Amino acid sequence: MGQEDAKNKHIVIIGAGTTGIMVANKLVKSGHHVTVIDPAKTHYYQPGFLFVPFGQYQLNQLRKPLVRLLRKRVNHLRAVVQSLQPAEKTLQLDSGECVRYDVLVIATGTQTDPTMTEGLVGEGWRKDIHDYYTPDGAEALRQALQKFQGGNLVVQIMEMPIKCPVAPLEFTFLADDYFKRRKMREKVKLTYVTPLPGAFTKPVAAAKLSHMLSDRSVEVVTDFLTEKVDQAAKKVVCYDGREVPYDLLVCVPMNVGAKFLQGNELVNDVEFVEVNHHSLQSTKYPHIFAIGDAADVPTSKAGSVGHFEAHTLRRNIDHFLAGRPVEETFDGHSNCFVECGGGKALLLDFNYDTQPYEGTFPFAGIGPMKLLNPSRLNHWGKLAFRWIYWHMLLPGRRIPFIPEQMSLKGKNIPADTRVSESYETRDMSQDVPAQSQVKPPEENEPSQVEQPQVSSVPNEQPNQLNQPKEGGRE
Numbered sequence: 306m307g308q309e310d311a312k313n314k315h316i317v318i319i320g321a322g323t324t325g326i327m328v329a330n331k332l333v334k335s336g337h338h339v340t341v342i343d344p345a346k347t348h349y350y351q352p353g354f355l356f357v358p359f360g361q362y363q364l365n366q367l368r369k370p371l372v373r374l375l376r377k378r379v380n381h382l383r384a385v386v387q388s389l390q391p392a393e394k395t396l397q398l399d400s401g402e403c404v405r406y407d408v409l410v411i412a413t414g415t416q417t418d419p420t421m422t423e424g425l426v427g428e429g430w431r432k433d434i435h436d437y438y439t440p441d442g443a444e445a446l447r448q449a450l451q452k453f454q455g456g457n458l459v460v461q462i463m464e465m466p467i468k469c470p471v472a473p474l475e476f477t478f479l480a481d482d483y484f485k486r487r488k489m490r491e492k493v494k495l496t497y498v499t500p501l502p503g504a505f506t507k508p509v510a511a512a513k514l515s516h517m518l519s520d521r522s523v524e525v526v527t528d529f530l531t532e533k534v535d536q537a538a539k540k541v542v543c544y545d546g547r548e549v550p551y552d553l554l555v556c557v558p559m560n561v562g563a564k565f566l567q568g569n570e571l572v573n574d575v576e577f578v579e580v581n582h583h584s585l586q587s588t589k590y591p592h593i594f595a596i597g598d599a600a601d602v603p604t605s606k607a608g609s610v611g612h613f614e615a616h617t618l619r620r621n622i623d624h625f626l627a628g629r630p631v632e633e634t635f636d637g638h639s640n641c642f643v644e645c646g647g648g649k650a651l652l653l654d655f656n657y658d659t660q661p662y663e664g665t666f667p668f669a670g671i672g673p674m675k676l677l678n679p680s681r682l683n684h685w686g687k688l689a690f691r692w693i694y695w696h697m698l699l700p701g702r703r704i705p706f707i708p709e710q711m712s713l714k715g716k717n718i719p720a721d722t723r724v725s726e727s728y729e730t731r732d733m734s735q736d737v738p739a740q741s742q743v744k745p746p747e748e749n750e751p752s753q754v755e756q757p758q759v760s761s762v763p764n765e766q767p768n769q770l771n772q773p774k775e776g777g778r779e
């Protein structure tokens with residue numbers, strides 16, 4: 306196909322979130338005919354939600370009208386996609402309109418669905434049970450924290466995968482800092498509850514982060530596969546019978562892909578699009594690609610990942626339209642600041658094969674950022690990222706000195722541990738007993754039910770993890 310023919314092809318992107326905006330802007334810059342479909346009028350900088358409950362940001366500092374973020378030549382259809390027919394290269398909108406495409410990019414992200422956990426939504430929702438992954442949730446939690454006079458504050462991940470797997474840790478560190486500043490830390494028992502065997506998805510960082518939690522007197526409860534929330538008794542219940550009491554529950558509800566993809570041949574059992582992990586091309590249809598949280602790639606669901614993926618995706622759309630083989634250049638690169646409280650943050654930089662290690666970033670020996678160690682400069686880096694997001698990431702510009710593929714330069718890697726073990730990719734469905742097989746605790750077995758085996762020592766034996774399973778819930 307000639308270059309002009311390729312430019313006449315219609316590229317449709319479903320979703321104008323972080324990655325949809327980025328990719329649309331990149332593609333029109335290189336002359337493509339692009340339509341992006343999303344019902345939203347406003348775009349939120351989601352990483353800022355973390356700071357809203359602590360009064361450090363207000364929602365109006367985190368949003369911009371979508372129309373100002375998309376380049377003029379991007380055609381924006383304000384609509385919800387309701388179904389997709391990959392073989393016919395068509396999709397249907399909520400208005401009933403049918404849209405045809407030559408290339409489709411699925412950038413529908415992930416949404417939290419609190420209704421998927423028994424007992425989570427009910428009387429107590431947004432009263433003593435909160436989330437902060439949505440604008441309304443973050444604002445309601447700000448008010449709840451202000452009123453909180455002490456007791457059990459439980460931070461809980463309901464199930465993996467979630468977007469930004471460090472965000473619940475950051476919330477816990479900031480909560481510790483917040484109550485210290487309010488001079489009431491001793492009145493608050495902080496507990497961190499996770500389905501993972503450690504504080505994070507990657508073992509070396511997990512060990513470091515769990516020490517940071519114990520230094521702050523945070524109790525860590527690992528391998529907690531939530532069966533239900535018992536709002537009457539104010540406790541969360543694990544399938545194995547453990548229970549954790551709460552006065553204020555701050556949770557990350559289950560994350561799921563777009564509902565319209567349910568049952569579609571393109572997706573796995575939780576509606577994430579099955580793609581080649583290095584090219585982002587659908588494993589079923591070569592004219593379909595997925596990016597960002599919507600793709601089933603085994604790395605963190607994070608805006609930084611979407612930014613690195615966007616380079617590979619843009620080139621691969623060009624290759625596909627020109628009839629060339631696609632590149633397998635995406636290496637799972639993720640780069641994220643972890644806010645630690647006290648005006649410090651640490652930085653994680655890793656990919657599919659290399660887990661986060663200590664060192665300096667982006668320059669070996671010079672830094673100025675520190676990897677896996679808290680510093681003030683990292684904290685300023687985290688705050689500066691909001692500016693970078695609006696002015697570089699979304700417009701589809703490269704960020705100077707930040708390589709598309711992860712670099713080993715500056716990383717202190719022990720010689721025998723180049724290949725990463727990841728908790729993120731472990732198949733947790735093997736750990737969850739089918740509901741019917743769960744033995745209800747007997748009345749005369751109180752030790753199982755009333756005395757939670759709350760562990761403050763995370764499992765640090767990653768070699769015992771199951772092998773990664775592609776496609777399923779982690």
Ligand SMILES: Cc1cc2nc3c(=O)[nH]c(=O)nc-3n(C[C@H](O)[C@H](O)[C@H](O)COP(=O)(O)OP(=O)(O)OC[C@H]3O[C@@H](n4cnc5c(N)ncnc54)[C@H](O)[C@@H]3O)c2cc1C
Nearest residue numbers: 320322323324351352385386413414469597598607608609
């Ligand atoms: C509290 C919090 C803190 C975070 N911190 C960080 C951080 O520090 N660093 C980092 O890198 N990342 C962070 N993230 C994650 C980051 O925000 C996401 O990974 C990123 O926004 C994913 O981009 P996306 O384009 O895949 O999805 P989104 O930005 O979520 O966009 C998806 C879009 O798809 C649209 N859509 C869905 N279904 C349909 C449909 N049927 N029809 C049309 N449109 C549809 C939605 O309206 C939405 O606009 C954080 C997230 C949260 C919640």
